Amino acid sequence: MIELVKISLLYDFYGELLTEKQKKVLDLYYNQDLSLGEIAEELSITRQAVYDNIKRSEKLLNHYEKKLGLVEKFLNQKKKILEIKDKIMEHKNRNISFEEESLKKFLNSIEDVLNDLLID
Amino acid sequence: MIELVKISLLYDFYGELLTEKQKKVLDLYYNQDLSLGEIAEELSITRQAVYDNIKRSEKLLNHYEKKLGLVEKFLNQKKKILEIKDKIMEHKNRNISFEEESLKKFLNSIEDVLNDLLID
Incomplete structure (x- = not known):
């Protein structure tokens, strides 16, 4: 930096x-x-x-x-939040209906990142 | 508290x-x-x-x-993250295929909370 x-x-x-x-x-x-x-x-x-x-x-x-170490924590957190935003953006851009299974996978992957955020 | x-x-x-x-x-x-x-x-x-x-x-x-004020900030942040987790949980529990429009709304609402997190 x-x-x-x-x-x-x-x-x-x-x-x-x-x-x-x-x-x-x-x-x-x-x-x-x-x-x-x-x-x-x-x-x-x-x-x-x-x-x-x-x-x-x-x-x-x-x-x-x-x-x-709060700045470092903040930067890590920001990275994770942008990661979820990217996932969402990617799915929105596909512009197709979700299969039930792929949607579940998608939501689970978002939850994983959210759980990481809660632990930090 | x-x-x-x-x-x-x-x-x-x-x-x-x-x-x-x-x-x-x-x-x-x-x-x-x-x-x-x-x-x-x-x-x-x-x-x-x-x-x-x-x-x-x-x-x-x-x-x-x-x-x-970092503890207060942290608690607010935690609340917002749990808010997204709740939204996801609710949708998973419905266990039905998403309409394209309602999925978009759903993802937009998650994005809103994420943007709040980035600003704080």
Whole structure:
């Protein structure tokens, strides 16, 4: 995964555990795409302080993910949900009446994925 | 939700953010069902220290939930997944061939719930 997407997901999950200032700096850097110098000016702190702040926040977010692994769980879950959606899409596209047996198989396969989701 | 189930879920989600000692005490108290006195003896600390430790851990777990709300999200998600399973079960129990139109409706309704899951 590219770094920006990864940080963005980590921020979505664990951002609320950062301080207001840490959230502000990360937002300016990653979402508003400001440079370190621009953030320094905006917040009246040194460029080095901005850099340290970002590195510290990233370290914290990675620490939470290492402990809780919720982003990884979320991505696995999303994959499974898309898997069911694909199955459904495929069947809809065939546009033919279902045989009783094949429908049962189809529903069972969806249930299997749902059960996986419940266990995770 | 009864307190024990709630604490147990909070522990599942955020337990890894507690210290080893906090985890140990919560485990003895909630999973092994030991009394405060028994835990005090086992860990060679006072009964009051055990009590304080448990209260502090519970406060921390609730703090994380208040900030991140992952248990609530998880419960909502579980509800939606069970909703799809119910739909499937109901259709399987009818044990009749599907009309093309009703099958489409059925698959669409499953897709709706899946899309809800992806957005949450």
